[in-house]
Amino acid sequence: MDSSRDPSPDPSDPVVLTGIGCVLPGTPDVHAFWNHVSTGTSQVSRLEKPAFAAAGLPVHAAAQLGSFDTASRLPDLAPAHAAKYNRDILATMAAVGDALADAGIARGQIAPERLSIVQSSSRGPLSWWAETITAGPEQDPYAGKATAMFRGLAGCPATLAAIAVGAKGLVTTVSSACVGGHHAIGLALRELRSGSADVVLAGGHEFPITPEVARCYLGLGDGVLSPERDDPATAVRPYDRDRRGFALGEGAMTLCLERESSARERGARIYARVLGHRALNEAHHATSMDLVGDVTASVVSGVLDDAGRKPEEIGYVCGHGTATRYNDLAESRALRRLLPHHDDADLPPHGSNKPIYGHTFGMAGIINVAATSLMLHHQRLAPTANHRTPDPECDHDHVAEGPRDTELDLAVSLSFAFGSQTSVMALEHA
Secondary structure (H helix, E strand, O other): OOOOOOOOOOOOOOEEEEEEEEEEOOEOOHHHHHHHHHHOOOOOEEOOOHHHHHHOOOOOEEEOOOOOOHHHHOOOOOHHHHOOOOHHHHHHHHHHHHHHHHOOOOOOOOOHHHEEEEEEOOOOOHHHHHHHHHOOOOOOOOOOOOHHHHHHOOOHHHHHHHHHHOOOOOEEEEOOHHHHHHHHHHHHHHHHHHOOOOEEEEEEEEOOOOHHHHHHHHOOOOOOEOOOOOOHHHOOOOOEOOOOOEOEEOEEEEEEEEEHHHHHHOOOOOOEEEEEEEEEEOOOOOOOOOOOOHHHHHHHHHHHHHOOOOHHHOOEEEOOOOOOHHHHHHHHHHHHHHOOOOOHHHOOOEEOOHHHHOEOHHHHHHHHHHHHHHHHHHOEEOOOOOOOOEOHHHOOOOOOOOOEEOOOOEEEEEEEEOOOEEEEEEEEOO
């Protein structure tokens, strides 16, 4: 693309999703991602971390990435450079590169100054800091080494990925807990609609499976972090009467976003249109959210109004779906407030992918938008895995029976976070 062209795009030119790159548990690419999500095949397994057993924590299931094969995933990365990076950085670099490749964009095809990267991570390199803080001076493997600068800064996965793909536009990392993924996409929309960029790689990376993270959520009491031991794949049960909380997840995922006119011009495959984003901080309660449903319903109504659409047109809602009581109830109540004249049987299908990849915090909104876009693209609703016995207050359609072919035009993705944050993305079949 010509970087000298008019930087003021047509405001009616939609933003579209053309590429998905992922490094997730059991999921090396977008095809495996869609297979797992669309069939409800959980990647949550028995937690293989001795530190949890040593700490005596009642956490036995997680969606774990496992080893990362740098040579196959990043064949152009010199081994000397790879040795300086940690898994957070390497996985993010792979996801960013794969998103571009999936979009059919070769290096140099986009003017470097017109290519941007916005990433999200709730905690950054927490594993590195935990290891470094607990190590004595004689044990610290990074003491006096420049590699500590790479491994210890939250923004390095994005900046090093930018070097790898030649992105010279805005490169930044946001940290907004579980709504961060949505926020990254929201910033991408602003960059594209303002004409500041032609392509934005919006993603998330999260590697939180440490005892320190588990303790944070165990401290909130029962029903937040699942204690499931016998059958890890069923640990996360959204909207179910027998829910027990979520499992921790890790990995990296990036979405390639661009304006539809340029995507059509180069003959790109389009997964979905991203109609808009709205974010709201209730500024009310540190850990809880509006449980009546009015706040979330108003944010959904607002983002649809921005796009000239109506709540009655929604064909699917991709929920935050953490399998915690307050989240599940709040989402169901919000749908009823959004469509007050609908019986429960007439509410739009409402599901969650957290049974597949666990709770990935800063990456969760990215996974939600990717899954929702693929449902629009394939015209098939993904099931809510492990949903067996509905909570009486959530007793409406959660696509519990398995994948469902459909005619889907409009979908909504929800994200919520501590600090009373609410975020909504609206997407459309392209």
